[in-house]
Each structure stands twice: as structure tokens, then as C-alpha cells.
Amino acid sequence: MTTKQTKHQPLSHLDWLEAEAIHILREVAGQCSNPVLLFSGGKDSLCILRLAEKAFRPGRFPFPLMHIDTGHNYQEVIDFRDQRAAELDERLIVRSVEDSMKRGTVVLKSLDEPRNKHQSVTLLEAIEEHGFDCCIGGARRDEEKARAKERIMSFRDEFGQWDPKNQRPELWNLYNARSHKGENIRAFPISNWTEMDVWQYIEREKLELPSIYFAHQRDVVMRGGAIVPINVPLMNGEVIMQPKNGEEVINMQVRFRTVGDITCTAPVISDADNVSKIVLETATTTITERGATRLDDQTSDASMEQRKKEGYF
Amino acid sequence: MSSNMQHNDSLLRFMTCGSVDDGKSTLIGRLLFDTKTILADTLTQISNTSKKRGMEAVDLSLLTDGLQAEREQGITIDVAYRYFSTGTRKYIIADAPGHEQYTRNMVTAASTANLAIILIDARRGVLTQTRRHSYLAHLVGIQHIIVAVNKMDLVNYDHAIYDKICADYLAFANEIGFAQARDIRFIPMSALNGDMLVDRLDAMPWYSGKTLLEMLEAAPAADVEVDAEFRFPVQYVCRPHASADADLHDFRGFMGRIESGDIAVGDAVTVLPNGYQSKVKAIQIGDLQLQSAQTEQSVTLLLEDEIDTSRGDMIVKSSSHVAPVKQIEAHVCWLSETPLSPARTYVIRHTTRESKAKVGTISYRVDVNTLEQQATTELKMNDIARITFKLAQPLMVDSYSKNRATGAFIVIDESTNNTVGAGMIV
Numbered sequence: 203m204t205t206k207q208t209k210h211q212p213l214s215h216l217d218w219l220e221a222e223a224i225h226i227l228r229e230v231a232g233q234c235s236n237p238v239l240l241f242s243g244g245k246d247s248l249c250i251l252r253l254a255e256k257a258f259r260p261g262r263f264p265f266p267l268m269h270i271d272t273g274h275n276y277q278e279v280i281d282f283r284d285q286r287a288a289e290l291d292e293r294l295i296v297r298s299v300e301d302s303m304k305r306g307t308v309v310l311k312s313l314d315e316p317r318n319k320h321q322s323v324t325l326l327e328a329i330e331e332h333g334f335d336c337c338i339g340g341a342r343r344d345e346e347k348a349r350a351k352e353r354i355m356s357f358r359d360e361f362g363q364w365d366p367k368n369q370r371p372e373l374w375n376l377y378n379a380r381s382h383k384g385e386n387i388r389a390f391p392i393s394n395w396t397e398m399d400v401w402q403y404i405e406r407e408k409l410e411l412p413s414i415y416f417a418h419q420r421d422v423v424m425r426g427g428a429i430v431p432i433n434v435p436l437m438n439g440e441v442i443m444q445p446k447n448g449e450e451v452i453n454m455q456v457r458f459r460t461v462g463d464i465t466c467t468a469p470v471i472s473d474a475d476n477v478s479k480i481v482l483e484t485a486t487t488t489i490t491e492r493g494a495t496r497l498d499d500q501t502s503d504a505s506m507e508q509r510k511k512e513g514y515f
Numbered sequence: 516m517s518s519n520m521q522h523n524d525s526l527l528r529f530m531t532c533g534s535v536d537d538g539k540s541t542l543i544g545r546l547l548f549d550t551k552t553i554l555a556d557t558l559t560q561i562s563n564t565s566k567k568r569g570m571e572a573v574d575l576s577l578l579t580d581g582l583q584a585e586r587e588q589g590i591t592i593d594v595a596y597r598y599f600s601t602g603t604r605k606y607i608i609a610d611a612p613g614h615e616q617y618t619r620n621m622v623t624a625a626s627t628a629n630l631a632i633i634l635i636d637a638r639r640g641v642l643t644q645t646r647r648h649s650y651l652a653h654l655v656g657i658q659h660i661i662v663a664v665n666k667m668d669l670v671n672y673d674h675a676i677y678d679k680i681c682a683d684y685l686a687f688a689n690e691i692g693f694a695q696a697r698d699i700r701f702i703p704m705s706a707l708n709g710d711m712l713v714d715r716l717d718a719m720p721w722y723s724g725k726t727l728l729e730m731l732e733a734a735p736a737a738d739v740e741v742d743a744e745f746r747f748p749v750q751y752v753c754r755p756h757a758s759a760d761a762d763l764h765d766f767r768g769f770m771g772r773i774e775s776g777d778i779a780v781g782d783a784v785t786v787l788p789n790g791y792q793s794k795v796k797a798i799q800i801g802d803l804q805l806q807s808a809q810t811e812q813s814v815t816l817l818l819e820d821e822i823d824t825s826r827g828d829m830i831v832k833s834s835s836h837v838a839p840v841k842q843i844e845a846h847v848c849w850l851s852e853t854p855l856s857p858a859r860t861y862v863i864r865h866t867t868r869e870s871k872a873k874v875g876t877i878s879y880r881v882d883v884n885t886l887e888q889q890a891t892t893e894l895k896m897n898d899i900a901r902i903t904f905k906l907a908q909p910l911m912v913d914s915y916s917k918n919r920a921t922g923a924f925i926v927i928d929e930s931t932n933n934t935v936g937a938g939m940i941v
Binding site (some may be wrong): 231344366370380 | 751
């Protein structure tokens with residue numbers, strides 16, 4: 203039995219994850235001719251922005267930022283998104299699902315329906331409009347079982363489709379981000395991070411976050427076992443998420459573990475009003491991030507797999 | 516419960532080798548469950564699925580159930596990655612299917628692992644697949660092997676049966692010549708009952724060795740084991756000459772990940788393949804200035820002299836001798852359904868560098884079950900063969916056994932852009 207000489211201390215897990223993510227971002231920059239970084243203002247994409255700073259400063263980012271706005275986003279998050287892009291002095295492209303609705307490429311069954319899945323259409327339209335050959339995103343493999351088999355550089359065909367049975371093998375850290383015109387790559391620099399890693403990184407790097415991640419008072423109703431925020435004002439002045447007949451409106455102390463489309467993201471009861479309290483809460487929670495907060499993934503055992511096949515992130 | 520609290524801990528990547536029948540999914544499910552990684556809603560979900568499938572107890576193997584296509588066929592097709600942490604360490608498990616037709620997935624999983632758990636069913640002992648898994652782990656350079664003799668509950672926890680399996684395995688390991696070179700450990704267990712994984716139950720008082728988790732906690736992380744020389748493939752060059760900040764107009768940062776070795780400010784370096792010499796002026800991660808940096812860190816290097824360097828070049832220490840080569844010999848695992856064609860030109864990606872490549876000779880193909888070397892002229896999916904490639908561009912390579920990062924390459928088919936082969940330089 204042989205063990206090689208230990209020369210130095212191992213990297214801490216956060217240092218290792220950071221080094222891996224920086225390497226992936228630089229591979230995108232080195233291999234792709236027109237990449238874009240998807241940025242929602244959420245915690246995962248805020249980590250990626252910090253990683254991009256470490257990867258490319260003092261230079262500019264070799265890609266613009268892009269947000270696919272469902273129109274159902276919290277004002278605080280949108281403001282934060284704009285503020286962060288301005289602070290970084292990087293270009294922010296916003297494409298909205300509502301524009302796709304106007305074009306007729308997205309047709310809703312009802313105005314209230316969750317628009318997460320319709321983001322795919324708007325995203326593909328934006329990819330085509332700008333000729334992007336790679337989209338960098340903040341998805342993590344621990345989020346959902348269909349993600350556990352996702353590649354770090356994941357190939358999508360001309361229709362943006364993910365074919366789980368026909369993925370490119372990915373070995374060592376030799377990523378293959380090649381694509382033909384019309385096809386594209388989705389690159390996931392924080393694939394190997396867990397929710398805990400993300401919060402610990404936010405704590406270590408002292409990253410600022412939109413306020414709705416922290417405990418605050420909010421009007422909610424209980425619907426089908428989930429906490430549903432109600433009477434949420436949109437940017438255009440409209441107020442969505444009305445309580446249904448007979449539902450009791452409760453004012454609760456809650457926070458969001460994940461930030462997405464208002465209609466399908468539920469808050470959790472929490473008094474964690476700073477990052478270190480959230481790290482502690484994350485360590486002791488008994489419910490998964492998606493399980494607690496996403497109202498759209500539980501319809502079937504395979505709903506995420508299905509949406510990814512259709513071009514979803 | 517603070518099982519997920521972790522600060523300044525290291526990271527270990529390992530793989531599991533075995534088939535569904537050996538209890539591999541149960542083992543992973545157990546590790547996740549016993550380290551409290553599985554949260555209540557996931558448990559409820561698999562408990563419901565277990566009932567739907569007519570099972571009485573919660574089937575922990577469902578935790579590793581992945582894609583719809585796999586559930587339909589009741590098998591694992593692809594490599595899945597799982598995560599857990601213990602308070603002192605974060606773990607990444609590469610969970611690969613073990614059947615022969617999935618050799619390529621095992622090679623993929625092994626490529627990032629520093630430790631492999633090889634599962635043996637105590638009722639069946641060392642099988643052909645055990646030999647195949649061991650050979651592949653060996654080929655892909657995994658230093659640490661844990662042979663887990665599982666299902667001890669089904670052989671009455673018989674110490675003699677365990678000892679016989681260990682002896683059989685060692686005999687075979689000696690025969691293929693890796694018992695001396697690798698760190699091999701044995702453990703009896705019952706993944707189903709959770710015995711000897713995280714908890715030690717009282718069924719095997721004759722075993723006083725470490726539990727599986729104790730072994731994992733003690734295994735060295737990959738980055739402290741690489742004793743190879745400094746290798747820094749340039750990924751990207753940062754030249755913010757158009758910046759508003761005049762101080763940056765001459766800034767020229769070489770960005771990349773230290774694949775092996777370490778580097779300090781003042782070290783004399785050579786940039787290959789051109790052979791330019793300079794010294795390290797600064798080492799940075801973002802705003803952070805470092806005096807030295809080590810394996811697996813992603814850094815930016817600034818050199819004393821203005822040198823024309825671009826992506827694909829490699830920075831090494833001037834004391835190190837690396838001769839760029841235009842021919843390589845390697846063990847290649849073929850990954851594609853389209854067989855290797857000696858008539859075609861492929862692209863080889865090695866570190867951050869690419870070269871067109873043509874097959875020179877195919878020396879032999881290895882039967883992964885018998886390890887016999889067979890003459891062949893073609894290479895089909897899952898085949899492993901020893902091949903030479905002729906290269907259009909020089910590559911700066913090391914042998915894979917010395918350096919996994921600079922000894923590895925992938926083969927790309929330019930017509931589809933698919934990754935079709937994985938190579939390990941001899």
C-alpha cells in the first residue's frame with residue numbers, strides 16, 4: 203500500500219468549488235464565440251457573478267448578462283438585478299415572456315398560470331436573435347433528480363432540446379463546448395454545489411442579496427399545503443395572486459429560499475434575517491429547496507426532465 | 516442536528532462500482548440517509564413510490580433513481596452525481612452503472628474520482644464484473660480502492676466467507692499487478708441494514724476495522740496527492756488595454772488552473788511550445804494577491820516579460836523538461852456508437868489545446884473481462900485499446916500514470932462535435 207507524500211493542506215471545499223467554477227467559466231470564454239450569462243438576480247446567479255469577477259477581472263466579462271423576465275417577478279429582485287449589473291458595469295439584456303405573448307409564440311391558458319415553462323420559448327428566441335452559442339446558468343445537480351445527470355457543458359440541438367439518453371460523455375475537466383450553428387451549449391459552473399455550499403459562499407464572500415431572501419412580514423394564504431403569497435404588486439402596477447373565496451389571509455414572517463416566478467415560488471416560515479442565520483437554517487431544514495418552494499415540479503416524477511427536454515434551463 | 520455544517524473542510528470525489536444486484540443503489544441511499552442528506556419530502560416521495568411498486572419497506576435505492584427512461588427499464592444508464600457532507604468533508608459520488616455495455620460510463624465516472632468502492636455480493640464472491648471494475652479503476656488511475664463485501668446478512672455474517680473473498684480479491688489484484696501500486700482496503704457490510712456504513716451494528720463483532728464512512732473520512736483528497744511537476748495550461752489571456760484605467764493598458768494576465776505542482780512569485784518559467792522564458796511577477800485570484808499557489812487552484816499569472824502567449828500554451832517551470840510531441844501512444848476507451856475509423860481525421864483535446872489527429876497503429880484491444888490482449892483493426896463502443904495517434908500540432912504531454920491532468924485527452928468527431936473517445940497516454 204502506498205500513499206503519496208502530502209505536500210500541502212488540501213483546498214477547503216469552497217476554495218475547490220470556486221476554482222472549478224472559475225475554470226468552467228474560462229473554458230466557456232475560451233471555447234465559445236458568443237456566450238451569454240443568464241442572470242435573474244437570484245442567489246445562484248449572484249454567486250456566478252462573483253465567480254465571473256474572479257475569473258475575468260481586471261478585464262471585462264467576455265459575455266453580456268441576460269434575464270428572461272416572466273413579468274411575474276418581485277420588484278425587489280428586478281431592482282436588485284439592475285443595480286448589480288450597473289455596479290459591475292456589464293451589459294444586461296432583458297427579454298420578456300410578455301413580448302413572446304405579444305408575438306403569439308407563447309399562448310397562456312390563463313393569465314395566472316405559472317410562466318416558468320414558457321421561459322423556454324423566450325430564451326430560445328433570444329438565443330436566436332443574438333446568435334448565442336452558449337448560455338451560462340446557475341443550475342445545480344443537487345436540485346432535482348433530472349439535474350443529477352446533467353453535464354457541466356450540456357449540448358442542446360436546434361430546438362433547444364436536451365436528450366438525456368444521448369449526452370456527450372464528459373471526462374476529467376476536458377469540457378467539449380463545440381456546437382454547430384443553431385445549436386448551443388448550456389454551461390453550469392456550479393453544478394457540483396449544494397444549496398448549503400451556495401449559502402456558505404454568500405457568507406464568505408459577503409454577497410448582497412435581494413431583501414426577499416431574508417425574513418420579512420408578508421400576507422399569505424395556505425393552499426394545498428403550501429404557503430402562497432397573495433396580493434403581490436407587479437412592476438406595471440397590476441396586483442396578482444388574489445386570495446380565493448373562503449381563504450384566510452394571514453400575515454406571517456417568511457423568507458424565500460428560491461426566487462422565481464411569483465405564481466410558482468412559495469416562501470417558507472423563517473426568522474432568519476441574515477446570512478449566518480440562513481446557513482444555520484439550511485443545515486437543519488428537513489425539506490428540500492424545490493420541495494419546499496416550487497409549486498410546479500411536483501406534478502409528476504419526471505416533470506423537470508420533461509421541461510428540460512423542451513429547452514428549459 | 517448539524518450534519519451539514521461544514522467549514523474549512525476538504526472535498527473527496529469517489530465512485531461506486533457494482534450493479535443493482537450488488538446493492539449499489541442501496542449503499543448510496545444508505546450513505547445519503549445515514550448522513551441526514553435525505554430530507555423529509557424526498558423520503559415521503561420515495562416511500563410513496565415504494566408503496567406504488569408493491570414494496571413493504573421504503574426502498575432507499577429509489578433515491579438514486581434518475582431519468583424516466585431508466586425507471587421504465589429499471590436500470591441506470593448514465594453517470595449520476597450525488598452529494599453529501601459530514602461536517603468535516605464534502606463528498607461527490609459518481610454513480611455509474613456496472614454492466615459491461617456501460618464500460619464508457621464507468622470510465623467517465625472514474626475520470627474525476629480519487630477513490631473507488633468496489634462492491635462484491637458476499638454470496639457470489641469475486642466475479643468477472645469485479646475483475647472488470649477493478650481493471651477499469653486501475654486503468655483510469657484511481658489510487659484508493661475500498662472492496663466492500665456487501666450482503667453479509669445473507670451469509671449469516673460469516674467471517675470465513677469474508678476472509679475467503681478478501682484473499683481471492685488480493686490474489687487477483689496481485690495477478691494484474693496493482694496490489695502493490697494501490698491502496699486497497701476491505702470492509703464487510705450490510706447496506707440494507709445500514710451495518711458498517713455509517714453505523715456499526717453488533718452483527719459482526721469479529722470486524723474491528725473502520726466503517727465505510729471512517730475510511731472515506733480518512734482518504735486523502737486528490738489535490739494533496741499530486742506530486743507531479745508544475746503544469747499550467749493557459750485557458751484565457753486577459754488584456755484590458757481598452758480599459759479606462761491607464762494602469763491596466765499593459766496588463767497581461769495568463770489565466771488558468773494549476774493542473775499539478777505549485778508555483779511561487781519569482782519562479783523561472785518557460786512557455787511551451789515556443790520555449791519563451793520569464794519569471795512569475797504576480798499570482799492573483801480576483802483581487803487577492805498570492806505569494807504562491809498550488810494544484811487545482813484557478814489563478815491569474817503575471818510574468819516579468821512581455822511574452823506573446825495564448826490559449827493552448829502551457830507554462831511550466833524552467834527546470835522542468837517537457838518536449839512537445841507530435842505522436843502519442845495511449846489506452847483509449849471508445850465512447851461512441853460509431854466505431855473508430857482509421858481513415859478519418861479526429862480532433863484531440865488535451866488540456867486547453869486542440870490538434871487534428873489520425874490513428875497510427877492499433878496495437879491491441881483489451882478484453883475487459885479476461886484482460887486478454889487481442890489483435891484488432893477496429894474499435895467499437897466500450898472497447899479499450901492501445902493506439903498511437905499522429906498529431907498535426909505538438910502537445911505537451913506527460914504519461915497518465917505520472918499526471919492524470921496532462922496525460923489525459925478526449926477525441927472529438929468534428930462532423931457531430933461529439934466526444935467519441937477518452938485517452939490515457941502511456
